[in-house]
Structures are given as C-alpha cells and as structure tokens.
Amino acid sequence: MDRNVFETLLERGYVYQSTHEEDIRKSLNSGSPVTFYLGIDPTADSLHIGHFFALMMFRYLQDAGHKGILVIGGATALIGDPSGKSDMRKMLTKEQVAHNVEEVKRLASRFIKTDGDNPALILSNAEWINPYNFIDFMRDIGVHFNVNTMLSADAYSKRLEEGGLTFLEMGYMLMQSYDFVYLNKKYGCTLQIGGSDQWGNIVAGTNLGRKLNIANNDERDIMFGLTCPLLMTREGKKMGKTESGTLWVARDKTTVFDFYQYFYNVNDDDTEMLLRLFTRVPMDEIISLCKEDIRGAKRLMAYEITKLVHGKEEADKVLKTITELFDKNKISSDMPAIEIEEKLIKDGISVIDLLFECEFVSSKSEGRRLIKQGGISINGVKVEDVDLVVGEDRIENGEIVLKRGKKKYLKVVVK
Incomplete structure (x- = not known):
C-alpha cells in the first residue's frame, strides 16, 4: 500500500477541509486499508466537471489500497440538496431519478475502478432509506439534530436569506448524515470525502455517528470527513461553465471536441492547477513545462483530461480533428x-x-x-x-x- 497518499493529496491540491487532519493522515498512511465513501446525487443524467475533483480523490485512495464506496443518491435526489441554491431545486420524478442513477453509475466508471483489483462498491441510498418508516426515522435520527445548529449551516442560512426554506429540504441533511452512519455500521466505513460545498453535511454525519455511539454505549471508530476545494479559476470564477452551459461528461451534452477545446482555452494561469489535479504527470515536470512551454503544457493538459474522461481513442480523434482544421483542403468528420x-x-x-x-x-x-x-x-x-x-x-x-x-x-x- 502507498503510505504517503495523504501527502500526495496535499501536494496535488486535493485537501481543503478535514475534521481530524492528523488522525486522517495517520489512518490513510498506516498501511492498513481504510473504507471510505463519496456520495453523488443523480439530479441530472450526467456528471459535470464539479464531480471530477472528488472522483479523482476517490481514485487516488483506491490506487493506494483503500476500499471505496460510491453512493448514488437514489433517495436524497428526490429531496434535493439546498447547498449553494437560492431557490428550491426542481423536484424530479422517481422515474427520472432511477434513470439518472444508472447513467451516473456508468459515467463514474470512467474515473474509478469498478472491476479488477480493489473495485469500488456502488450503492444507492434508496436501499436503506426507502424502507425506513418515517416515524422511526425521526425518532432514531431526527432527535439528534438541533434546528438552530442546522440553520447556522451555509446550506440553510443562504436559503433563509433568500426568503424561504421548506421542511422537505431540512430533511436532506438528516438523510445524508444517516448514509454515513449506515455505511459505518454495515461496512466499517470511517471516512467520507466530497467537495467543500458538502462540508456541513459531512460534519453533520460525523456528529450523528458520535451521538449515536454515546447513546448506544458503542465504542466504534471515530468517523472522519475530508473535502477538496471547489474548482475555481485564478480569477475566482467557478470552472466548468461554457457559453452553452455546463461542461458535461456525457458526449450528447458536450461533444468531445468542445470538451477538449474548453480546457485548451483556459487561462494560462490555470494550466498548472489542472495538470496537478487531473493528470498523474510528476510535479517537477508540471512546474518545468508550465514555466518553459505553456502552450505545450496546455496541449498536454487538455489531451490528458480528455483521455481521462472520454478515453484515448476519443482524445486522439480530437487531436486529428484539430490538425485537419488547419488544413483548408480538409473537413474533419469528427468536428461538432x-x-x-x-x-x-x-x-x-x-x-x-x-x-x-x-x-x-x-x-x-x-x-x-x-x-x-x-x-x-x-x-x-x-x-x-x-x-x-x-x-x-x-x-x-x-x-x-x-x-x-x-x-x-x-x-x-x-x-
């Protein structure tokens, strides 16, 4: 096992917030496998660039020998995470969520190992939340949540500022927190990872685990939380927005050509960050290349990210297309x-x-x-x-x- 994976995550820029940094470092670098999980709500039938970050962290931990669980929010997507939203999310039908769950499973396999050595376990939280009787859930779980504390979290305080927060949305934190408790009890999962926008929900999960342990006189291991920062440009803008909307993984939403071009056209100052986060190029090579040949660095970065998401064959097609576009006597068959x-x-x-x-x-x-x-x-x-x-x-x-x-x-x- 890799006994320096935490240092690698730090060096690459993945570590932003942690509940117990030194304990997490020791646990991940101990040489013994840690079971961790990442949750993704299937509110759309594709993944976008915002999901890349946490999925890459997932893969680093997998490659280091740790046991990963990917939880697709088949239940929580029916509620909708209020984090970062000024209005309530559009409610999806159960049929839409079921369809999205399958699509997200398929696309996630491009980033993480789902077969072979140390494959990820992929679950839907509908498996354990849907059968839970509402009264029992509120008595078992809801009793441990203080409303004043919940309302102080960014996810809820911002919604209140905008003029409204529904009881439906208040239930989201309880459900996601219970995910962590359930996985801890059934699979021995002790670490939740995610984007920094999920910090409040992650902390709520670790606190719920602690309270239940005290209430049940249980001496289970402490549950930890670790987040990566949101993907932002040097100018402080959220990365992944194009003129036509969000940069998606699904090819019918964002063509492979447009996907490559998005990354090639980013500001030069963002190239090093993207190479650090989404490629396995050694850090010294990244620093040297960005300093000596920024155009070459951008080409490498755009190609490697396209290869990561869409595969080598599609990435090579894009390079061929771009070459042909500079030949006025040819019209590429692969352009949008x-x-x-x-x-x-x-x-x-x-x-x-x-x-x-x-x-x-x-x-x-x-x-x-x-x-x-x-x-x-x-x-x-x-x-x-x-x-x-x-x-x-x-x-x-x-x-x-x-x-x-x-x-x-x-x-x-x-x-």
Whole structure:
C-alpha cells in the first residue's frame, strides 16, 4: 500500500477541509486499508466537471489500497440538496431519478475502478432509506439534530436569506448524515470525502455517528470527513461553465471536441492547477513545462483530461480533428456538427439567422458584433458583411463549415 497518499493529496491540491487532519493522515498512511465513501446525487443524467475533483480523490485512495464506496443518491435526489441554491431545486420524478442513477453509475466508471483489483462498491441510498418508516426515522435520527445548529449551516442560512426554506429540504441533511452512519455500521466505513460545498453535511454525519455511539454505549471508530476545494479559476470564477452551459461528461451534452477545446482555452494561469489535479504527470515536470512551454503544457493538459474522461481513442480523434482544421483542403468528420434543412439554404438565409439557427451564437446581436470584429468565417473565408445572404453556392460536399474566433468550429450538414 502507498503510505504517503495523504501527502500526495496535499501536494496535488486535493485537501481543503478535514475534521481530524492528523488522525486522517495517520489512518490513510498506516498501511492498513481504510473504507471510505463519496456520495453523488443523480439530479441530472450526467456528471459535470464539479464531480471530477472528488472522483479523482476517490481514485487516488483506491490506487493506494483503500476500499471505496460510491453512493448514488437514489433517495436524497428526490429531496434535493439546498447547498449553494437560492431557490428550491426542481423536484424530479422517481422515474427520472432511477434513470439518472444508472447513467451516473456508468459515467463514474470512467474515473474509478469498478472491476479488477480493489473495485469500488456502488450503492444507492434508496436501499436503506426507502424502507425506513418515517416515524422511526425521526425518532432514531431526527432527535439528534438541533434546528438552530442546522440553520447556522451555509446550506440553510443562504436559503433563509433568500426568503424561504421548506421542511422537505431540512430533511436532506438528516438523510445524508444517516448514509454515513449506515455505511459505518454495515461496512466499517470511517471516512467520507466530497467537495467543500458538502462540508456541513459531512460534519453533520460525523456528529450523528458520535451521538449515536454515546447513546448506544458503542465504542466504534471515530468517523472522519475530508473535502477538496471547489474548482475555481485564478480569477475566482467557478470552472466548468461554457457559453452553452455546463461542461458535461456525457458526449450528447458536450461533444468531445468542445470538451477538449474548453480546457485548451483556459487561462494560462490555470494550466498548472489542472495538470496537478487531473493528470498523474510528476510535479517537477508540471512546474518545468508550465514555466518553459505553456502552450505545450496546455496541449498536454487538455489531451490528458480528455483521455481521462472520454478515453484515448476519443482524445486522439480530437487531436486529428484539430490538425485537419488547419488544413483548408480538409473537413474533419469528427468536428461538432448540426443538421439543417436544405430549403433554408436554397431559399437563401442571412448569415446572422444562420449563426443563430445553428446555435453558434447566443443571440443575433452577438452574431453582428462578431462579424464586425472579423470573428466569423464560412468555409475558411472571413465574413465581412453583416447583411450577407448564405445560399447554395456556399455548400461544399453537402456541408458548410462555420468558424468563430480562432478555435471554435461547427459543421453544418445540409439535409
């Protein structure tokens, strides 16, 4: 076993908050396997960049020989975590949550080991929460929660400031805390990991375990909590937001090409951080490369993260696509594409309407501004007239290639 995994997590930037740092360090570096868990609520049918961080920590602990449990919140997703929300989350149907659970399980396997040596145990908390009688749950668990203490937590205090907090949301902390207690009792799980936005829920779980141990005169091991920071840029902005929305793992939500381009286009100052967090490149090499060849460092970083999430074959396809895009005689088959009806082009369509119809710009005014700035090209030719009408003469091999700025492309397939 790796007896320095805690130091590795510190060096890479994964450690942010901990309930008992020195005890956690000794436990993880002891040479004996620790059972830990990470919870993910399937509030969407995909994972986003915010999940990468904790899943990478999960994998480091797995590789060090520790036993990981991934809990998909089949029950808690029906409530919704109020953390970081100014309004109550949109309630999902049971069918939606069941579908999302399966999708999240599938996507999580890209990051963590789910078979072979030391595979993760993947569970849904619906297995132990759904059968629990409400009255019994409130008598067994609810009695240990002080409402004043709960309302002081960020997750609830911010909701109160915005004018409302439902009893439904108040139950979320109780349910997540019980997850930890259940896993501790059944599987000997002593460590919960997660993002820093889950700190209040994690601490509540460790406190619930302590109170139940006292009440039951039980001498179980202390339960610990460890969080990683939220993924932020050097400018203090939350990372993972694109012009079209959230950066997703699912390819039907974010294409592999756009995924790679997002990371390649990040600020130079964020490159070292991303290499530290999402690659296994040695720290001395990262520091040296970022200092001597920032472009090369960004290419390596974008490629390695794309390979991590989408696999080597897809990452290699993106590099091939990018190479071909610089060859004006080729149109890559792997660049993002959209289909439009032939009659739109046959009858002629204004370039502004075409850009907006293809969702290449967020508004028509943005399209006009980009054209005036020289930022739009069609088939490699810069558009200089905002009143340009795009007709059949622009179609080459059934396609039109739009380019925005230096690196954003879209293939318009005319059907």
